Amino acid sequence: MPEDYAPGPPAQRRHHGRGPLRACEDFRVTQSESGPIGQSSPTYESAFMRACRGEEVPHTPVWFMRQAGRSLPEFRKVREGIAMLDSCMMPELVKEITLQPVRRHGVDAAVYYSDIVVPLKAIGVDLDIKPGVGPVIAHPVRTREDLAQLRPLEPDDVPYVTEAIGLLVAELGATPLLGFAGAPYTLASYLVEGGPSRTYENTKAMMYGDPELWAELIDRLAVITAGFLKVQIEAGASAVQLFDSWAGGLAPDDYRRSVMPASQKVFAEVASYGVPRIHFGVGTGELLGLLGEAGADVVGVDWRVPLEEASRRVAPGKALQGNLDPTVLFAPESAVRAKTDEVLASAKASGRGHVFNLGHGVHPTTDPDALTRLTAYVHERTQR
Numbered sequence: 001m002p003e004d005y006a007p008g009p010p011a012q013r014r015h016h017g018r019g020p021l022r023a024c025e026d027f028r029v030t031q032s033e034s035g036p037i038g039q040s041s042p043t044y045e046s047a048f049m050r051a052c053r054g055e056e057v058p059h060t061p062v063w064f065m066r067q068a069g070r071s072l073p074e075f076r077k078v079r080e081g082i083a084m085l086d087s088c089m090m091p092e093l094v095k096e097i098t099l100q101p102v103r104r105h106g107v108d109a110a111v112y113y114s115d116i117v118v119p120l121k122a123i124g125v126d127l128d129i130k131p132g133v134g135p136v137i138a139h140p141v142r143t144r145e146d147l148a149q150l151r152p153l154e155p156d157d158v159p160y161v162t163e164a165i166g167l168l169v170a171e172l173g174a175t176p177l178l179g180f181a182g183a184p185y186t187l188a189s190y191l192v193e194g195g196p197s198r199t200y201e202n203t204k205a206m207m208y209g210d211p212e213l214w215a216e217l218i219d220r221l222a223v224i225t226a227g228f229l230k231v232q233i234e235a236g237a238s239a240v241q242l243f244d245s246w247a248g249g250l251a252p253d254d255y256r257r258s259v260m261p262a263s264q265k266v267f268a269e270v271a272s273y274g275v276p277r278i279h280f281g282v283g284t285g286e287l288l289g290l291l292g293e294a295g296a297d298v299v300g301v302d303w304r305v306p307l308e309e310a311s312r313r314v315a316p317g318k319a320l321q322g323n324l325d326p327t328v329l330f331a332p333e334s335a336v337r338a339k340t341d342e343v344l345a346s347a348k349a350s351g352r353g354h355v356f357n358l359g360h361g362v363h364p365t366t367d368p369d370a371l372t373r374l375t376a377y378v379h380e381r382t383q384r
């Protein structure tokens, strides 16, 4: 392990006593002081934050889901010999990995380097992230007794998160830092299946077959997720994204009845901070309205639904994020530009605030230069 990335000392709770930022308060802190983001900071006025609020922007802001990661040689270098979950607990390393794509691509937001299962690990769930597979749970949750593994998350469970975000915010200047968490349903799918799944058969069997146990499980996950997002916002994250990556496997009625209340609880718990809340899932064309209704300010759209159509499905007043097919980046530059123009035209026709992104995460074999070129192209095409 490189010496300068050794785990740091436990972080002090820096922001003790500072209450949540309310939208109407005149809260004059600058982002470099860290702590919840203030409205007079340059970060608050950045293109990304303005787009999330549906305001005029100097250019369409760009970031990429999974922008930090295996597509970057500098990521592979610093991660050499360090397991994924260990890396998430090393603040200096987290800072470096989070900054890498910002430096390289000139994207408009940094996304905090972590994983959706980090809060579960932090409260003591026995799990690992297996390379090429994903999260694997030692004792899947199938019975009421299994729920005992799932207690609320306290800030002291994740001192490395507070510390890493403090380091990042100090370095990022006006560039916003996006925090994130897995949504209760997506986390439940890993916990109940024991790992990645195509069918979610055990998860859905519990949801349909034992609604009381399911409700208890997903509510506990909402508490954990909200706790994890609060730590990130308190430490200085400017916005948060809730990944309900696998919610697209649900019919709208089932989503509304069995999943949305938990996600609503998460969004409601962080509402008072006034930071933009983004909600994203894959294959959620039929759920886009509900993803907004759950409490999002920005609805993330995958590549299957044009943004103009997505706009008809989402209640007014919310911004949209997306939605270039990540595999387009394997095509020649002329095709990337043509598809990007389509996304930008559709976003413009929607009349909404627009954050440019891919429709899902960067594939690990993507040429990083294609991402750098794409970032510059979106900026150039949308310069006001």
Ligand SMILES: Cc1c2[nH]c(c1CCC(=O)O)Cc1[nH]c(c(CCC(=O)O)c1C)Cc1[nH]c(c(CCC(=O)O)c1C)Cc1[nH]c(c(C)c1CCC(=O)O)C2
Binding pocket: 064, 065, 066, 067, 068, 069, 070, 083, 084, 111, 112, 113, 114, 115, 116, 117, 129, 130, 131, 132, 133, 134, 135, 180, 243, 245, 361
């Ligand atoms: C479903 C999900 C997970 N993790 C995440 C999601 C939601 C996003 C999505 O829908 O893709 C979220 C996540 N995971 C990671 C990030 C980093 C931040 C960023 O986007 O730049 C983010 C935002 C790091 C990571 N998370 C993981 C890696 C790769 C593993 C490694 O580097 O050893 C990284 C960089 C591991 C992981 N963790 C998970 C999977 C499916 C995998 C991939 C397994 C593999 O292909 O090896 C669970």
